[in-house]
Structure formats: structure tokens, C-alpha cells
Amino acid sequence: MSKIKKKRVGFVLDMTPLVDIAFLLLTFFMFTAKFKSDTENEQKFQIKRPMASADTSKVPDKDLAMIKIGIDTVTNDTAYYYSLSNEQDRKVVYNSDKVQLSDEARQKVILKVTDLKVLEALLKQTRMANLRMKFAIDADKRVQYKWIEDLTNVMRLSNATVFNFVTDRPS
Amino acid sequence: MGGGGGGLQAAPKVKRGSFATVRKKKKRVGFVLDMTPLVDIAFLLLTFFMLSTTLTTPQTMEMSVPPETENVEVKQSELLTVLVRDDGQIFKYMGDKKTNPPEKVALKDLRALSINENLRMENKLIVSLRISNKVPYGLVINLLDQLNIAETDITQRLSAKGMKRERKFALTPLTNEDMEDLKAL
Numbered sequence: 001m002s003k004i005k006k007k008r009v010g011f012v013l014d015m016t017p018l019v020d021i022a023f024l025l026l027t028f029f030m031f032t033a034k035f036k037s038d039t040e041n042e043q044k045f046q047i048k049r050p051m052a053s054a055d056t057s058k059v060p061d062k063d064l065a066m067i068k069i070g071i072d073t074v075t076n077d078t079a080y081y082y083s084l085s086n087e088q089d090r091k092v093v094y095n096s097d098k099v100q101l102s103d104e105a106r107q108k109v110i111l112k113v114t115d116l117k118v119l120e121a122l123l124k125q126t127r128m129a130n131l132r133m134k135f136a137i138d139a140d141k142r143v144q145y146k147w148i149e150d151l152t153n154v155m156r157l158s159n160a161t162v163f164n165f166v167t168d169r170p171s
Numbered sequence: 172m173g174g175g176g177g178g179l180q181a182a183p184k185v186k187r188g189s190f191a192t193v194r195k196k197k198k199r200v201g202f203v204l205d206m207t208p209l210v211d212i213a214f215l216l217l218t219f220f221m222l223s224t225t226l227t228t229p230q231t232m233e234m235s236v237p238p239e240t241e242n243v244e245v246k247q248s249e250l251l252t253v254l255v256r257d258d259g260q261i262f263k264y265m266g267d268k269k270t271n272p273p274e275k276v277a278l279k280d281l282r283a284l285s286i287n288e289n290l291r292m293e294n295k296l297i298v299s300l301r302i303s304n305k306v307p308y309g310l311v312i313n314l315l316d317q318l319n320i321a322e323t324d325i326t327q328r329l330s331a332k333g334m335k336r337e338r339k340f341a342l343t344p345l346t347n348e349d350m351e352d353l354k355a356l
Binding site for chain 1: 203206207209210213214216217220221223224228229230231232233234235236237238302303304305306307308309311312313315316319320342344
């Protein structure tokens with residue numbers, strides 16, 4: 001018998017460090033993952049946010065009333081889209097008598113609003129339902145300033161005088 | 172002849188603690204578990220979570236508007252008016268526009284302008300922004316951003332002088348009269 005054996009039979013690689021790293025990354029991404037909310041699922045437009053210099057303030061998760069101004073990808077028309085992060089508040093506000101909405105619209109998560117009067121009623125009801133509510137304006141950078149101006153006027157009328165513009169940081 | 176896993180070789184060398192008479196071998200030395208399926212699943216999940224996370228979270232820029240009931244009177248000499256025309260050109264004038272006709276300013280010069288004027292007036296200056304309806308919203312945010320960057324500088328320099336910064340700032344609609352003025356420029 002020759003002394004030289006074939007060593008390639010049953011080749012074993014120690015995968016422990018690999019698995020360690022893989023699981024470390026896995027847990028990291030699992031905890032940081034944030035899934036799309038109901039609001040985003042219903043949304044039929046994409047917002048190209050304007051860039052602003054780095055700021056540490058983030059969009060709050062709770063008690064947030066979001067007013068989006070988006071350009072529909074299919075029809076290309078601009079409209080306001082109103083949504084509330086709080087499900088309970090959403091039920092109260094959307095079903096209020098003071099807001100003129102169709103029964104079908106009241107069931108939705110994200111409301112398409114074209115009438116400023118309706119928007120004003122919505123904002124007023126939101127303020128009444130929850131005083132801690134914060135307002136954020138998430139608008140596409142291509143929309144005309146008229147949309148923002150009209151919106152801020154309505155917000156002023158509904159006493160929502162402090163609000164946030166949602167922006168992206170430059171990459 | 173290293174690892175213990177084999178068993179292909181007929182008789183192993185006499186090991187520590189084993190007697191020649193005992194046929195049973197200790198098999199626990201160098202225990203190997205096939206981790207391939209585990210790694211497969213781990214990597215599958217890893218790629219899923221990596222691709223589904225959005226790392227760039229949007230940030231916010233806070234704004235406030237005066238309530239409807241409030242009416243503020245200002246001295247004209249303390250007013251810096253910044254006008255934005257339909258095509259996005261920016262103009263400014265200090266105080267009265269009859270004595271100080273509007274001048275064109277570039278977006279990047281706005282920061283320096285705000286810093287200089289605010290320090291000269293020492294907290295008395297009020298910036299009035301008159302923006303045309305037709306300007307894209309992105310430009311308005313860029314403009315506000317420049318003023319916000321200037322703000323940190325102003326606060327720093329004023330606090331060095333022992334003053335507290337009070338920001339005065341107003342968004343006002345562009346009137347027809349303003350538009351006529353700007354057309355010629």
C-alpha cells in the first residue's frame with residue numbers, strides 16, 4: 001500500500017464563524033425592519049421628496065396626521081391625500097357628521113381630498129379628537145407652490161399652526 | 172490520520188484512557204454537525220430582511236404659521252422682502268421698494284444675505300417671503316433650507332454677544348403689484 005492517501009474524501013469546512021456573522025446580520029435587519037403600513041399599501045402615487053440639509057428630527061410614528069400632495073402616476077393629476085396614523089382617531093374623524101364624505105370613503109385608510117372645505121373639516125375634527133396630533137406635509141417637489149399655500153391657509157383656519165415638511169436628506 | 176470521524180481505518184491507534192481489551196471506541200471526539208441547511212435558511216432570511224428594509228428614513232422641517240386672529244404690524248425699515256418670480260428667480264429688497272429697488276439674488280447667496288442682514292439689525296429684522304403660486308415646491312424647500320442653515324450661524328453669533336435669538340419670519344402671498352414689478356427685471 002502506498003503511503004499517499006486521497007484526502008479529498010469527506011471534505012469538511014468549519015462554518016461556525018460564517019453562521020455567527022450571518023445570524024448577527026439577520027437579527028440586526030430583523031429588528032430594524034419596518035414594514036409598509038396600510039396607508040402606504042393603498043397609495044397609488046409616489047412622492048419625490050425635496051432635499052434639505054441634514055437634520056436630526058424624524059417623522060413621528062404616533063399621533064401623526066399626514067397630508068400628502070401627490071401626483072397620480074396614471075392620470076397625472078394632483079390631489080391631497082389625508083391619513084391618520086392612529087386607527088382609533090381615524091374611525092372617529094372619518095365617521096364624523098361634520099365631514100362630508102361618501103360612505104365608501106369613510107371605510108378607507110387614506111382619503112383623497114380635492115375640496116379644501118372637506119380638508120378643513122377633517123383637520124378641525126382631527127384636532128378635536130386628539131390634541132397631541134402632529135401634522136406633517138409630505139409633498140412632491142414638482143407640485144406648484146399654490147397647493148402648499150392653500151393647504152397652509154386651511155391649516156391656519158383650523159388652528160393647526162405648527163406642522164412639519166417631510167424632506168429627504170441628500171445621499 | 173487525524174480526526175476521529177472516520178472509522179474507515181481498521182484499528183485506531185491506542186488512545187488516552189482506552190484499553191486494548193475494550194473494543195468500544197470513544198466517538199465524541201471532533202463532533203461534526205452538518206450546518207448547511209441552517210446556513211441556507213439563515214442567508215435566505217438575511218437577504219429578505221436586507222432587501223425589505225428602507226434605510227433612508229425621511230426627516231422633517233418644522234414650520235409654523237401665525238394663527239388667523241393675530242395681526243402683526245411691522246415697521247417697513249425692518250423688513251427684508253424676498254420675492255420669488257414664476258420662473259424661480261429670486262429678488263430681494265430692504266425696507267421700502269421705492270428707495271431700494273428689488274435686486275436679483277442667487278439661491279446660494281441667500282444664506283450670506285440672511286446672516287449679514289440679521290446681524291446688522293440685531294434681532295429686529297423680519298424676513299417676508301413672497302412666493303409665486305407657480306413655483307415648484309422643491310424650490311421653496313431649498314429656499315427655506317438656506318434660511319434654516321443661516322439660522323444656526325445667526326444664533327451662534329448673537330449668543331456670543333449675549334443676545335437671545337428670536338426668529339421673525341413670514342410667508343406672504345405674492346401680490347399682482349409685486350408681479351408687475353418683477354416682470355421688467
